[in-house]
Amino acid sequence: MKAGEVIAETIEKQLAHVRERRAGVESRGQMVITTSGTLVTLQLAFVTVVAPDRATVSTIPRVFLGLSLVAFLGAAVFGVLTNLPRAWSEMDPESLKPLVAQQRLWDAVEEKARRQVAKAQLAVLTASMSLVRKMSRRLTAAIVSEVIGMAMLAIAILLIMLKR
Template sequence: MTAGEVMTAYIEKGLAGMQARKAAVEGRGVTVITSSGTLVTLLLAFLVVSPGKMEHNTGAKILVALSLLGFTLSSTFGVLVNVPRKGQEPRPDSLHGHLAEPYWSASANEAQKVIATAQLHTWQTTFDAWRSKSKLLLYAFVSQLFAVLTLGLGVLLVVL
């Protein structure tokens, strides 16, 4: 086995792992959107059930408004996690030059090098996307935690 074959196998494995991590982050982004939507529904149900109790409780109104803002931010960050990023895969037309002579008659090692370079580029752009999506997911979780805490405090002010 040549060094090129070893590197190609390593790059393929690394790329597959990075794509799986990126997909997992995107799946968690969808989960944040879903749970924020559910919790906003509960927030609205709480407002419908307790309108008289909220009327003169300014602190509870502020906390509920902050909670709604937190859920909105959380959902927004969740959506941003799932926005596709351009340039992750090499364009097929980038290989046209390798179909002409002298590349077409070159050794398999030359083709392996071209493909490994393209895969390495894809790995890098997928890593960059994963890193930025992971930050957005963290912001979504923090926003949702903030929203849940402020909602809980608002409910406590109304109930007590």
């Protein structure tokens, strides 16, 4: 196997890895949205059952309940931002037209074509990695926000239960 073939194969593998990573980040972003919504629903159900009269819940637990709602909302927003529709870099058909249109390139040795394709794939890989990093930062913010929301909710529940 020639060095160019090894390089082209490596770029293809990295591109496949980035695409898999993107799918995983998108999936986890959707999961954060779902779990945040579920936790808010459970929180409201808990408050309705345990403290149907707002006057029975003191100020401090109410503050923690409010903070947890804000954190869950933040988690959901970051989850949505993680999955915002965006234009993914793929090989631009316009950049491939010259490779197909020119007879001399069409008839060239395989290595020349591999190099041109590898250049295009490397550009796609670079752009895709940048987008996946941005998505990962948003996902991290979503997860951190959800954890903060769960902590605030747990504190509020503990304070309400201790008062009873």
